[in-house]
Amino acid sequence: MVKSPLPRGRGPVAITGGSGRLGASLTFYLVSAGIDVRVLDIDPPTHGIPCDFRRVDIGRDLDLRPTLEGCWALVHLAALHGPDLLKGVPRRSFWSVNVDATARALVASADVGIARFVLASSTSVYGSGSAEGMAARVLDESTPVAPENIYDVSKLAAERLAQNARTDQLATVALRFGRFFFPSQSDYHLRKLSTGLDVFDACQAVMASLTQSLNHRSLYCVASDLPLDRASRERMGTDLEGVLESEVPGFVARIRKRGWSLPPRVGKSVDSSLIRRDLGFRPVRTLARLSGDPAAAPMTSAQSAEDSLSVSLLGPGGSSQETLADAIGWSRKRSPTC
Template identity: 45%
Template sequence: MSVTAVPAPPLAANFAQDRADVVVTGASGRLGTAIRDVLEAEGKSVRGMDPAPAIYPDAATALSLDICDPTSLPAALHGSTALVHGAALHGAHLVAGTSRSRCWSVNVNGTWNLLQAAAEAGVRRVVFISSTSVYGPGSSSGSARLLDEETSVGPDDVYDCTKLMGERIVNEMGRRCGLEVVSLRLGRFFYADRVDYHLRKLSTGLDVVDAARAVAAVLTCPQLLRPLYCVASDLGLTDEERAQMGVDLKAVVTTAVPELLSKLASMGATLPDRIGKSVATRALRADTGWAPTRDLRWWALTPS
């Protein structure tokens, strides 16, 4: 199957004076906002796409479009060289009553629609936002489970399955249409004022700023060396240290980031006895030069 760029549909005339370098779906969310901020700070023009209320004051760059409706997508992507696809329904939507079929429709069918439109519009590079949740649970005892690009997946729910299907769609469309594609399996990010938010960085935790910087790193690197990267605000630990965190977490922390123990003591908080899994980001670090700036060492040294 070959897809060639086509003339922009009439909708694109609205963007004639404001073509963006990068289109970001899910732009109204916390991650989408952070991605926009990082990319614009690097001199990129960004067009946000989201059916939710726009985060941009300029209507020409804030598109209220649904990826389940493919008719206007090529026009929205016209003139852009890159796409960051972060729009998705999550576990919180399911808890709130969204059906599994709707989750599948948005996360899987919507991804297909968007990648087809990207190929038609002449987009060159696509970054798909996936999740480390596709690996399933960590260990319940013994060594912590190492999560990296080679770790086998074990999806727990429909959301995890949709993310894996999204990765397959992105890879297949890249192969068929000559798109440069990469999936980022992001760790979980919560609110920065919670102790557990930061302690999760020992496992799968990720600061949203580090996530946005990872997106920028794979967007701007000269050549994509892998189709997949894991992303977390992790400490640069060895595999042996990561495994040991399932047996004696305090011993690892005492060596790797002793400041954390003092920080927790000052807050009346404690370190868990163990963790069951830990994300390694060495591939992303080696291939792009990215490294987290808001890991546990940063938090431990930041005044409360």
């Protein structure tokens, strides 16, 4: 069980979209730490984790104050995503759900005395990776954004709203999450070479945002990335195997033993150095674990149980036509969002 770092007596943490993939895992993570959770969603959660469920349509309900009364913090996960574009969801719906609803959530949070507001954003706002033969793009908080669709634009607009809503009473932060869909074991893990984020590490980043001082920044990139320097990240665009052999000895041989195919390169690499430094975030589900690196943080039995539940909650999502190469961004094609 994760030990709660929150003082006793604080109200529950509200999670919009708490019945979704990340929301369900985050509910489990927080409840395991002894933190009360209020799930705000259209559909009730099916995971069986004890929580206070309130039925909310984030895109339609104009007044969120009644559902937030008594809460100490709000984690705003509810959103439309890139795959919803492929399903034909109208572009205007992205603005309504991802931007207008965020504005209402921020106003309601301020009105009822919420102290922390954590916004889920996405590294998708940086656009595609580099072309073949080029150094990989390093994605951090200073990297220029390159939105490619309405999803990206709506996430950037929501970030700006959250930043502008910061006051002495309401601390806000946007977390640009890497991709955490689970099409397969190999895809889920090898994506961590580029923009991948393990759902357990995503939960850790939210916990850090709830418990640590947010005086440093209002925006962080979050990934289950290896702690590489910038030069090594860039070199993954031209010599991925060489970088891995140097930085994670044994990894290449181990994944080949699993029957997985290492891509020849990656086009982009998320650098989570700032959230590590400022908030003490330490991703424990990086590829160093697969390599058998003794320096990798050991997984406790509780974390192992949480990992099993997280995988079952995530399910085999993603497109069946999506290739591993496209998924981790090394081809010339545009990488999937989220």
